[in-house]
Amino acid sequence: MSLELRLSGKTAIVTGGSAGIGLATAKALYSEGVNVAIAARNPERLENAVSAIQSLPSQGAKVIAISADLTQAESIEKVVSTTLQQFSQIDILINNAGSARAGSFLDLADEAFIDAWNLKLLGYIRLVRAVVPHLQSRRDGRIVNIIGGAGRTPRPSFLPGGTTNAALLNFTKGISKELAQYNIRINAISPGATATERAERLAEQNAQIRGVSVEQIKAESLQAIPLGRIAQPEEIAALALFLVSDFAASITGTEIIVDGGQTPGV
Numbered sequence: 001m002s003l004e005l006r007l008s009g010k011t012a013i014v015t016g017g018s019a020g021i022g023l024a025t026a027k028a029l030y031s032e033g034v035n036v037a038i039a040a041r042n043p044e045r046l047e048n049a050v051s052a053i054q055s056l057p058s059q060g061a062k063v064i065a066i067s068a069d070l071t072q073a074e075s076i077e078k079v080v081s082t083t084l085q086q087f088s089q090i091d092i093l094i095n096n097a098g099s100a101r102a103g104s105f106l107d108l109a110d111e112a113f114i115d116a117w118n119l120k121l122l123g124y125i126r127l128v129r130a131v132v133p134h135l136q137s138r139r140d141g142r143i144v145n146i147i148g149g150a151g152r153t154p155r156p157s158f159l160p161g162g163t164t165n166a167a168l169l170n171f172t173k174g175i176s177k178e179l180a181q182y183n184i185r186i187n188a189i190s191p192g193a194t195a196t197e198r199a200e201r202l203a204e205q206n207a208q209i210r211g212v213s214v215e216q217i218k219a220e221s222l223q224a225i226p227l228g229r230i231a232q233p234e235e236i237a238a239l240a241l242f243l244v245s246d247f248a249a250s251i252t253g254t255e256i257i258v259d260g261g262q263t264p265g266v
């Protein structure tokens, strides 16, 4: 059996597709012949990402960039309508844009929570609501929510992100049964430490909170991972590709944790 994903000709929206896990996933989809719309705020980073994606061999796929602040409800509509104008269809949604900051609980004002909930919790929910009517009419849809281990394993220094992720797990599982009747599958990937710019920023913030060096924070993180390695964004992208392919045709409402064995749970 060969792992032919048969995704060529489909169209995907990847939020936060200009960096890190989102960019790796956009690249992986494009290489499989999927038309990709990447959405993020910074236009220059988006342009660079489009050039990087276009430099890859593809099977006739196209990539477009949509500059949008996904904390704003209007931006969600813009992302969906621009994708439909360009590609006439939507098959795949990768909800990925998130940027909660680390901080000690007593130092965090409401804004830290509200910003995290607006971008990631409401942003993901709004995008699902906006794409579902299109997926329903095609009786086919594949959604992956990139969530994160702090949803199940909370940390005192990451409560805005942890509360966002816990709520998104509830949402992903809660909506999966309703979407299944239209052959729309929705799953979550929860990365542990993954080598992106964001992981660097979080290490710096954690170092500041604890008054230790960034190197010490990184060494401690690595030591806590049984497999002894930080995941690469391409590993998360590969799993997302599998989940949106027909190999996962019977998988919905589930969460796959990619954390080197750090939180096995039961």
Ligand SMILES: NC(=O)c1ccc[n+]([C@@H]2O[C@H](COP(=O)([O-])OP(=O)(O)OC[C@H]3O[C@@H](n4cnc5c(N)ncnc54)[C@H](OP(=O)(O)O)[C@@H]3O)[C@@H](O)[C@H]2O)c1
Binding pocket: 015, 016, 017, 018, 019, 020, 021, 022, 039, 040, 041, 042, 043, 045, 068, 069, 070, 071, 096, 097, 098, 099, 100, 119, 120, 146, 147, 148, 149, 190, 191, 192, 193, 194, 195, 196, 197, 198, 199
């Ligand atoms: N890396 C990890 O260790 C890790 C672990 C667990 C979970 N995760 C989750 O994985 C996802 C991706 O993380 P990452 O590490 O790849 O992050 P990253 O490298 O910081 O990339 C974040 C992407 O989201 C975009 N973005 C940020 N704020 C946005 C906004 N308001 N509107 C639209 N786009 C926005 C960024 O572009 P602009 O700034 O230009 O908008 C960028 O494209 C996040 O949901 C994160 O919580 C990551």
